[in-house]
Amino acid sequence: MEFAPQHPVAVFPLPDVVLFPHTALPLHVFELRYRTMVREALSGGRLLALAVLKPGRDPRDRQPEYHGLGCLARIDDVEWLPNDCYDLRVVGLTRVRIGKPVTEFPYRSARLELVPQAPYPEDDPLVEIERRALVNQCRRWREAPRLPGERPPGPELEEEIRYEAQVNAAALGLGAPAEEKLGWLRLDSVIERGQRVRECLERRLRSPHGPRPAGPGELN
Numbered sequence: 001m002e003f004a005p006q007h008p009v010a011v012f013p014l015p016d017v018v019l020f021p022h023t024a025l026p027l028h029v030f031e032l033r034y035r036t037m038v039r040e041a042l043s044g045g046r047l048l049a050l051a052v053l054k055p056g057r058d059p060r061d062r063q064p065e066y067h068g069l070g071c072l073a074r075i076d077d078v079e080w081l082p083n084d085c086y087d088l089r090v091v092g093l094t095r096v097r098i099g100k101p102v103t104e105f106p107y108r109s110a111r112l113e114l115v116p117q118a119p120y121p122e123d124d125p126l127v128e129i130e131r132r133a134l135v136n137q138c139r140r141w142r143e144a145p146r147l148p149g150e151r152p153p154g155p156e157l158e159e160e161i162r163y164e165a166q167v168n169a170a171a172l173g174l175g176a177p178a179e180e181k182l183g184w185l186r187l188d189s190v191i192e193r194g195q196r197v198r199e200c201l202e203r204r205l206r207s208p209h210g211p212r213p214a215g216p217g218e219l220n
Helices: 032-042 126-145 165-174 179-187 190-207
Strands: 009-016 024-029 045-051 069-080 086-103 111-113
Touching: 009 032, 024 032, 032 045, 032 069, 032 086, 045 179, 069 179, 126 165, 126 190, 165 179, 165 190, 179 190
Parallel strands: 009 045
Antiparallel strands: 009 111, 024 086, 045 069, 069 086, 086 111
16 A cells, blocks of 8 residues: 555554464454444445554553554455454554544544655565575474464465565564564564564574464454
8 A cells, every 4th residue: 555544544452462464364353442433434445444552551441551552454354253253364554653642532533644664675585594594494393382272373485476475474474572573563674574583483492492473363
């Protein structure tokens, strides 16, 4: 997407979840105000701004603070469930800076400013070296021994996709803390983000406890 939406976009603040551009994420939506948000998004441009809630929030706060950097997402697939909840598949489009809310009820919406990535040459030898290193680390991560009953975590990368998509898929699939992932999202350089993600994989593989799967994906 080259231009920011000209109208305010619904903000979907989530705990401990960071969406990256060119990645897909399943979401389970059950809270009433966010079910309303989904219905209204589906009747419009199918766009949502996924934001990360700030730590230390009061669970009684109906409008908790979220970080200003997020990811513009498109609802790619939706299933309306018998209990009036929704299962969504959203796809990250681009990084965005989320402005002050222009509406607060029943959910917040805000104007967005696109935050593009720094350009890089896909055929640069450095990019090819980083790509192969990341793919190999992810393969080791998936093949590493783990406890009985643990499912192998992501990411499983496709070698033919663009480097940025590989990096972001790896970042999304790792069970790293949300604040660390948000730090990766803030990086303008895709190459630097890939290096940070690869360093995280290396630390996990050196851990005496081995790799651990990411937490459950059910979100409100």
